[in-house]
Amino acid sequence: MPPSTTPTLRQQRLGAELRKLREHAGLTSTAAAELLGVNQARISSIEAGRYAVSAERVRAFARGYDCADESLIEALCAMTGGRTRGWWDEYRDHLPTALIDLAELEHHAVELRVCLVIHIPALLQTTDHARALFQEVAPPLLPYEVEHRLSHRIKRQGVLHGRRAVRYTALIHEAALRMGFGGREVARAQLQHLIDMGEHDNVVVRVIPFGSGFPGTGQSIDYLSGRVPQLDTVQLDTHHGCEFLDAQSQLTKYRTVLDRMEPAALPSSESRDFIHRIAQQL
Structure with missing residues (x-):
């Protein structure tokens, strides 16, 4: 080859x-x-x-x-055969390489676990919510750059649907639910979308409310499980872009952090009611 x-x-x-x-x-x-x-x-x-x-x-x-x-x-x-030709390939000339790599990793993952404090998970964002976020990026993105990132993000969400839908667990801090990006109507629609997505058999949405404690540093974590634990990957969001970790000690650390966060989160049914109450307060 x-x-x-x-x-x-x-x-x-x-x-x-x-x-x-x-x-x-x-x-x-x-x-x-x-x-x-x-x-x-x-x-x-x-x-x-x-x-x-x-x-x-x-x-x-x-x-x-x-x-x-x-x-x-x-x-x-299963990882052999050269570069995977997927939908993300059309974005290689328009987006940072790390975003292309993330989409490919999500496509091949067997399970996804995320924990976020300030933002709604990317795979659970509505179009309007995501656009509001991209419009706040520093330095500012040009309109066509916003649209490229927006369409890429929405296509990434395809891993949650269809016959090959991946199991997805999202632990979301109450702070993220109350940020209100895009204004009242956008925020309400986003919260309703979280409730709706939580009804899917492969999607688990759980809220970590204020006052319940929060293990770790509060950093957003995206844990992508491979076919075997040795091939897992952690993706962290930073001000300079995506950072990927795959050393075994790092994987063990972030698995432990996520495992410790789950007891701090409300069960799925209580989380759904919690999100609904916040939406009514907007």
Whole structure:
């Protein structure tokens, strides 16, 4: 398969996981190349995500590295074949690369868990609410940039619908429900949309009210579960864009934080009533 000069985050992750397997086997890239019958430069390119590999090659690497974790091997094989051509590809010339990578990661995730304090989760936002947020971005976005980001966000929400709908759990702090972005009518419609989405079998919406405590730093967390826990990813929103974390210690930390947040949240039915009361107060 031909090399890629601009590997996606998913391709880079596959290469990084193959590097971990090699290092766990105690092999240098030179030794691995000799063992597997390829040149050292090819090993380096594969591990950097610049050269696509086949499922057969991944299995050969796993055998050479004495990896016996069949679940992990099959999950890595599912990541092969080069860049995924999805709807997000049409935005590559219009949006930051991190947003394209996020859409691709969500598409391949088997479960999504989020916790937000100030904002409504992106996958649960209405069009008007999302537009109001994008219009407040600093530095300001041009009108066509707002529309590109808006359509991209709405298309991302497709992972919650259809036959392949992913399981989605959203823990939302009361503060986010009361921010009122876009004005009274937009805010009311957004809260009703949260209630409606919470009725879907694959969507869980739970509210963390003021006074119930809040484990962690209050940072927004987007946890994307892969086919196996080793392939999970955490996405954090920052002022300079998306940040992705995948070190095992980081994954363990954020899983623990989310697990500790859930007891602070109201059950789904109580959360629905809570959101409805806030909407009536607007």
